[in-house]
Amino acid sequence: MTEYFKLQFKMLNRRILDFGMPPLIGYLVVLLVFGATTGYLFSITEYAGYLCVLVALGFTSRLSEPKRNDFLKSIFNQRRYLTLRLLENLLCSLPFLIVLLYHGFLTEALLLILGVILGGLFHFNTNLNTTIPTPFGRKPFEYVIGFRTTFFIFPFAYLITAIAISTGNFNLGIASMALIALVCMSYYSKPENEYFVWNFALSPKRFLLVKIKSCLLNFTLLSIPNMLALSFFFPSNSPIVALSFLVCCIYLATIVLAKYSVFPNEPGLAQEILVGISFVMPLILVATIPLFYSQSVTKLKAILE
């Protein structure tokens, strides 16, 4: 079992090296980003504890994939397998547990421990063969696949908006909209097989326009319930709702461009840093968007022309 964890550690280090940074620096960056994000989260909403539990369970649930677990079962005996699963789940959720305890969220911490133990003992098939209906079937593929993977987040986001309305916490409602935007951004984190770009009978510029247009239209569809509810219950803040929506759209377009700026490769450290800086300093977008756009056109020319 020690060998297994040593191997996992090696694989993690290789991943960080693939990002182009030494593992030690990588761990430090992750720690800083995690600290800053959770700190910010706890400062803006009293529901941060629940969010923390959900995100941690989301992470650990990825370790419960049936294929992965079948493989582990074929290597280890039942007792070792269960110990290993519990240990890796606890290790993955440890940062979140520390944060919860630090902020005094004892109940949520216990809830998380219970969740990861259950997740370790049972595994859940997240690859259901039942076709989940989506409203995006006519324009595959990013939102079709993304929605089917993350569909459970949307009712949760709308619930947050409902809580925001019932408690009169407008910022929480905006955070819910940002959550939807972040989820939509994740649909563009990996490049598709070049065959699906090659097939387009479009120029690179038209191709990018089509991709951005469909991304924003689909995001609008998912955000409409939030926007309408917030504008209705906080009428004086309607301009802020519209502005927030616009900001989300700009960032979504940036993410689409960032993806194709290195196509067919996966966005690397350089793109992530640029996007990260753009989140902190939105003015940087004035330079980031044209840069990603021109890089995308160059990369797509090789495939589309």
Add this chain to the structure above:
Amino acid sequence: MISITNLSKFYGSNQVLNAVNLEFGKGAVHGIVGENGAGKTTLFRCIAGLETYEGQISSDFDKLKNHLGLLPTDPFFFAKITGKEYIQLLVNSRQLKLKNTEDRNVFDLPLDQYVSTYSTGMKKKLALTAILLQENEVFILDEPFNGVDLQSNFVLVEIIKKLRSLDKTVIISSHIFSTLADTCDKIHLMKNGEMVKVAEQKDFGVLETEMKDFTIGNRIEKLDLK
């Protein structure tokens, strides 16, 4: 018409295609045969513009790729996408509108199910259906018969014949000589990145015998089976 002149391709210092000269005419089915690693797939990728190369590939079209349906040996599919959505994606990419997908479901595929639940043969049939619905003028089918059941093989052969009658250009690679002999007007033999022989329909039998003799040689004796 697609014309290939002195086409060469290197992966580092490894030459995969060596000064290939070929012509693929309209209304004809061209077969490409050769051992694994002979360069067939690389040749197809060069024609499709998915690889950089030395030499020239010209066609009657302004942009050949926009009129080309490519069926890869092992088509790629996304997880959590249905057969119908896959077809929609490929048809959309050519700015075409598709209605009544079910009516065009020539292989009776379960189009509302995730492609991940399909067998290898079903995936191949889906990918083929999608490129057929793209209304292409040129088709490159890399191992179209692999993993496909006998009944669908019959359908596939008839589809290829229909494409020829519609004046389309069809290029097929296959390891199953009999299916190529049934469908092709010409068969090109590739070896180590070079085109070593072209056979017309009347010479297919001779080509097959030559290939067998050359390929088998004394290999079986090497095993020293007892």
